[in-house]
Amino acid sequence: MKVRCINSIPIVGINENNIYEVLEEYPTLYMILNDGNLPVSLSKSRFEVVKESLDDNVNHPSHYTHGKYECIDILQDITSDLQGLDAICTANAVKYLWRWKHKNGVEDLKKAVWYINRLIEENSKGV
Structure with missing residues (x-):
């Protein structure tokens, strides 16, 4: 319960x-x-x-709704000025950092690092 x-x-x-x-x-x-x-x-x-209910797990899963804010709202705000892969990698890194303690633990931390490394790699081209 x-x-x-x-x-x-x-x-x-x-x-x-x-x-x-x-x-x-x-x-x-x-x-x-x-x-x-x-x-x-x-x-x-x-x-x-x-x-x-199934509806709660689909629309508002507990691993995304802990704290004052829902993860989706934060993701929308922090990616509002980003596009393409920058928006995708940023959103995914934050998503995994948001939920790691409430869902998959270290596995989610490793996923966040993967997206951060991809973001660094893509933004380092030509620099």
Whole structure:
């Protein structure tokens, strides 16, 4: 089960609107992993249950919606003045850096590096 924080506690690494996987549920508490991947038990009143559906995984996957902003919005903003391969490589590098901790770990970091190296290679031609 997943829950969304509605009342943040930054000191323990729980932030408003972030979605957390419930490790264990107790009558009045949820045990979750905080933003630093440490287990914490907190009152259920600080969270709302997130209804999981295919639509959520297609339109707003949790590995792209953690934090204050959704990844797609950031990608649109940072590539607005770029074109072609510059836009593609920049967007992909940021996408993999955005989600690495919430999806594929080091594999996503390696993918980000690949796109950054490609961007450097393409922009170094003729320099």
